[in-house]
Structures are given as structure tokens and as C-alpha cells.
Amino acid sequence: MNDDATQPIVRMQALNKHFGNLHVLKDIDLEIVPGEVVVVIGASGSGKSTLIRCINGLEEYQLGKLEVDGSQLLPFGKSNRALQRIRTEVGMVFQQFNLFPHLSVVDNITLAPMKVRGWSRADALETANRLLERVGITDQAHKYPAQLSGGQQQRVALARALAMEPRLMLFDEPTSALDPEMIGEVLDAMRELAKEGMTMVIVTHEMGFAREVADRVIFIHQGEITEQGEPESLFDNPQHERTQSFLSRVLTH
Amino acid sequence: MEITFQFDWAAAFGSIPHLLPGVPWTLLISFGGLAIGFFIGILFGLLRISPLRWLRWPAIVYVEVFRGTPILVQVLFIFYGLPQLLGSPINALTAGIAAIAVNSGAYISEIVRGGVQSIERGQREASLSLGLSRSQAFRYVIWPQAFRRMIPPLGNQGIISIKDTSLFSVIGVGELVRQGQIYIATTFTALEVYFMVALMYLVITWTLSILLRQLERRGLAGQ
Ligand SMILES: Nc1ncnc2c1ncn2[C@@H]1O[C@H](COP(=O)(O)OP(=O)(O)OP(=O)(O)O)[C@@H](O)[C@H]1O
Ligand SMILES: [Mg+2]
Numbered sequence: 436m437n438d439d440a441t442q443p444i445v446r447m448q449a450l451n452k453h454f455g456n457l458h459v460l461k462d463i464d465l466e467i468v469p470g471e472v473v474v475v476i477g478a479s480g481s482g483k484s485t486l487i488r489c490i491n492g493l494e495e496y497q498l499g500k501l502e503v504d505g506s507q508l509l510p511f512g513k514s515n516r517a518l519q520r521i522r523t524e525v526g527m528v529f530q531q532f533n534l535f536p537h538l539s540v541v542d543n544i545t546l547a548p549m550k551v552r553g554w555s556r557a558d559a560l561e562t563a564n565r566l567l568e569r570v571g572i573t574d575q576a577h578k579y580p581a582q583l584s585g586g587q588q589q590r591v592a593l594a595r596a597l598a599m600e601p602r603l604m605l606f607d608e609p610t611s612a613l614d615p616e617m618i619g620e621v622l623d624a625m626r627e628l629a630k631e632g633m634t635m636v637i638v639t640h641e642m643g644f645a646r647e648v649a650d651r652v653i654f655i656h657q658g659e660i661t662e663q664g665e666p667e668s669l670f671d672n673p674q675h676e677r678t679q680s681f682l683s684r685v686l687t688h
Numbered sequence: 689m690e691i692t693f694q695f696d697w698a699a700a701f702g703s704i705p706h707l708l709p710g711v712p713w714t715l716l717i718s719f720g721g722l723a724i725g726f727f728i729g730i731l732f733g734l735l736r737i738s739p740l741r742w743l744r745w746p747a748i749v750y751v752e753v754f755r756g757t758p759i760l761v762q763v764l765f766i767f768y769g770l771p772q773l774l775g776s777p778i779n780a781l782t783a784g785i786a787a788i789a790v791n792s793g794a795y796i797s798e799i800v801r802g803g804v805q806s807i808e809r810g811q812r813e814a815s816l817s818l819g820l821s822r823s824q825a826f827r828y829v830i831w832p833q834a835f836r837r838m839i840p841p842l843g844n845q846g847i848i849s850i851k852d853t854s855l856f857s858v859i860g861v862g863e864l865v866r867q868g869q870i871y872i873a874t875t876f877t878a879l880e881v882y883f884m885v886a887l888m889y890l891v892i893t894w895t896l897s898i899l900l901r902q903l904e905r906r907g908l909a910g911q
Contacts, residue, residue, distance in 0.1 A: 523819030
């Protein structure tokens with residue numbers, strides 16, 4: 436546990452990751468401080484997902500150093516104990532929601548607090564209901580995921596992650612699988628979360644949203660951090676030619 | 689031309705009391721064997737998908753051996769062959785149950801493997817990202833979903849195994865076919881008796897089908 440607000444919650448040093456012969460992350464240096472909202476952008480296949488999946492150990496890396504919330508995550512997934520502790524403190528929202536289809540909305544949310552944190556059912560239920568209200572899902576607690584719209588499912592997935600009271604939230608393209616009319620409701624919930632001071636790392640193609648909520652935007656190209664900075668400077672005045680061409684491609688449509 | 693209708697309904701119905709004693713044997717061998725086969729299947733099915741190679745290969749060998757040889761040969765081997773190895777006889781009921789167990793176990797391990805592997809990777813990742821341990825993820829998230837998908841193929845296997853027990857008349861266990869053969873030996877009404885034997889198998893397998901369909905429907909409520 437690391438409560439010092441000035442200490443980074445994520446500290447990546449010269450992190451390298453290979454998928455077989457493919458060098459996916461190259462010497463990544465990245466520090467994220469509590470309360471910071473970091474948006475990661477880049478072309479398809481540039482390594483954005485891999486980068487944030489390293490932070491909660493869903494991907495293992497081979498070389499470098501990684502510390503999350505005060506615990507070392509060793510290369511080759513060798514830090515089992517630390518890994519599980521980190522995962523209880525780091526929440527994640529996936530592109531495909533990944534709700535548990537055999538559990539009701541409320542059971543999706545209470546499962547981890549009860550089994551991992553050891554909360555009573557009553558406590559977990561109370562938290563679940565509070566979070567559902569907060570993400571704008573009411574009267575659906577006993578429905579199953581398949582009975583909800585995509586936007587609702589993603590907001591339940593957000594509530595499920597928040598129920599663990601994480602210190603850091605990871606988002607991997609949370610709106611990419613949604614119909615356009617449902618993107619707004621998910622972004623609203625995330626915006627709300629950012630306002631409350633949650634530390635967030637967000638992979639997204641929603642540039643308007645990034646500009647609005649990000650404290651820092653990171654542009655990744657072929658596994659390297661090519662450029663990073665405040666959204667105004669990175670979007671309006673990109674220094675690197677690769678950043679310019681990427682932005683001109685995504686911002687024109 | 690004279691049409692001779694030879695089916696003797698009285699003989700058919702008359703055989704029922706002589707066949708019925710076979711039903712509990714058929715059920716005992718099938719369900720006893722299937723219950724054990726289910727545990728064998730879960731064990732070997734999970735070994736089969738273990739990340740450790742030395743746990744995987746015994747499971748592969750087991751499945752290949754018992755799926756690749758006829759169940760009739762398996763039961764003959766157990767009933768006549770094994771006693772020579774062990775030096776003591778095995779009773780026919782035990783041999784029958786054991787044959788269904790090892791045979792259905794091989795198929796069920798494939799069903800278990802397929803069921804578990806059919807669950808999307810994201811389910812496991814979401815579980816782990818919430819802090820669940822690997823075994824918790826399996827127990828609360830993967831297995832319940834996999835099991836639901838396994839119900840139809842398990843039902844199929846149950847029906848196949850019930851019918852397989854008919855082969856065990858060769859080792860003299862008093863199941864349905866055996867009872868029929870004994871009765872026919874004194875009455876020579878093969879047509880009527882085998883018709884009734886077939887009907888009894890149908891009643892058993894239909895009942896199982898209906899039960900399974902209800903289980904499936906209830907299981908799918910959450911999907
Ligand atoms: N499990 C894997 N095995 C092998 N290669 C992989 C695997 N996962 C990702 N890759 C490769 O690693 C590279 C980076 O993938 P990653 O998913 O991190 O990209 P991304 O920036 O998230 O792309 P997208 O915008 O399409 O989601 C890609 O070339 C991808 O094909
Ligand atoms: Mg991605």
C-alpha cells in the first residue's frame with residue numbers, strides 16, 4: 436500500500452515485451468501519479484492494449500522494471516503474490532465488457548468484493564446498488580447481462596470494477612464495441628469518475644473525450660512512446676512527424 | 689393370398705413381468721458407471737488442458753485408448769482378462785459398471801475439455817482483473833458457464849451409455865437384453881420379446897431426454 440500522493444502509482448522503467456519474435460513494447464518509461472488521467476493513443480497494433488495489460492499482469496513482460504501501487508511486478512509473470520494483490524487494487528474495463536453472462540447484474544458486481552475482499556453479502560449489495568445508481572443503471576439489478584444494451588453492459592462493467600474500490604482504473608477502448616448512440620453514456624460515467632479524482636489510464640480513439648479529461652496524452656508508435664504531453668500541446672502542436680500524421684488521419688473523420 | 693399377421697400382442701405383454709427385473713440392472717450399470725465416468729471425465733478433462741505437459745499426456749493416452757477400442761472388448765477384458773492378472777474373479781455387475789465408467793469417462797473428458805475451452809478468454813481475464821485467484825475464476829466464472837454448455841453432450845453420452853449396457857448380456861449380467869434372452873429360450877417369441885425390450889430402452893432414454901431438456905431450459909435462463 437502506498438498512500439503518498441507524490442509517489443507514482445505506476446512506475447515502468449525500460450520495459451520490454453515480446454510476443455515471440457515480435458517486439459511489441461520497446462524500452463517504455465512511464466510514471467503515473469495518483470489522480471492523474473492518462474490517455475493512450477496510437478494506431479492499431481502499436482501496443483496500446485499490451486501496455487495497459489502489463490500494468491495488471493494480464494500480459495507478462497520480459498525485460499525492465501515495473502512497480503504498481505508499491506509492489507514489484509517481476510518479468511515473466513513470476514510475482515504471483517504481488518500480482519494478485521495488485522489486481523485487487525487495479526480495476527479494468529474491457530472493450531467487450533466481459534460481464535459474466537451466468538450471473539445477474541448485481542451478482543456480477545458483488546462476486547469479487549465477497550470472494551476477494553471477504554465482504555458480507557449485505558455490504559457488497561449496498562455498494563453494488565450505490566454504484567449502479569452512480570452509473571445510471573436503476574431497476575436492472577436482477578437482469579442478466581444479455582438483457583441489457585451495450586451501453587448499459589459497459590456501465591455495469593465499470594460498476595463491477597469500482598466495487599473493488601480500486602486505486603487505479605484501466606480502460607481498453609471502452610466505447611469501441613458500442614453503437615454510436617451509446618458511447619456518450621459510457622463517456623459520461625468515465626468523465627464523472629475522472630472528476631472524482633480516480634487515477635485512470637485510458638486507451639481510446641475518442642479524441643474529443645481525451646482532450647477534455649486527460650491530464651496527459653501518450654502517443655505510441657510501434658511499441659515506443661513517441662510523444663507525450665498535455666492534451667492541448669499534443670493535439671494542437673504535435674512535435675513529432677509521426678504524431679502529426681496519426682492525428683491528421685484520426686481527426687479528419 | 690392370405691395375410692398372416694404374426695405379432696402376438698398377448699405374448700408381448702406377457703413378457704413384461706419377465707423383462708422388468710432387468711430394468712434395475714440396466715439402470716444400475718448405466719447410472720453407476722456414468723456417475724464414476726463423470727468424475728473420471730472431469731479429472732482427465734481438466735488434466736488435458738493443464739499447462740503442464742506431463743499432466744496432459746496421461747489424459748491424452750487415456751482418452752485415445754478408451755475411445756479407440758470397442759466397449760465390448762473393454763468389458764470382456766475387464767471380466768475375463770483382469771481376473772487372470774489379479775488372481776481373483778470380478779463379478780459381472782462390477783465389470784459392467786467399470787466398463788461404462790472408463791468408456792464414458794473418456795468421452796466425458798473430451799466434453800469437459802471442449803466445454804471449458806469454449807469459454808471466451810475475456811471471462812478469465814475479467815475475473816483475474818478483479819483480483820480473483822485462478823482457482824476462484826475457474827470455480828465461480830468458467831466452470832458454471834462451461835457446465836451449462838456441457839449439458840447437451842453429457843445427455844447424449846448418457847443415452848449412448850445406457851444403450852451400451854445391452855452388450856453386457858455377454859458377461860451374463862441380468863440386464864434387459866439378458867432377461868429377454870432367458871425368456872425367449874423357453875417361449876421362442878423373439879419378435880415380441882425383443883420388441884418389448886426395445887420399447888423399455890426407449891422409455892428409459894426418452895425419460896432422460898425430457899429431464900435433460902428441462903434442466904437445459906432452466907440452465908439457460910441466465911444467458
Ligand atoms: N497474444 C498475442 N500473441 C501474439 N501477438 C500479439 C498478441 N497480442 C497482441 N499481439 C500483437 O502485438 C502487437 C500489439 O498489439 P496490441 O493489441 O497491444 O495493439 P493495440 O495498439 O492495442 O491495437 P488495437 O488498436 O488494434 O487494439 C500487434 O502487432 C498484435 O498483433
Ligand atoms: Mg487494443
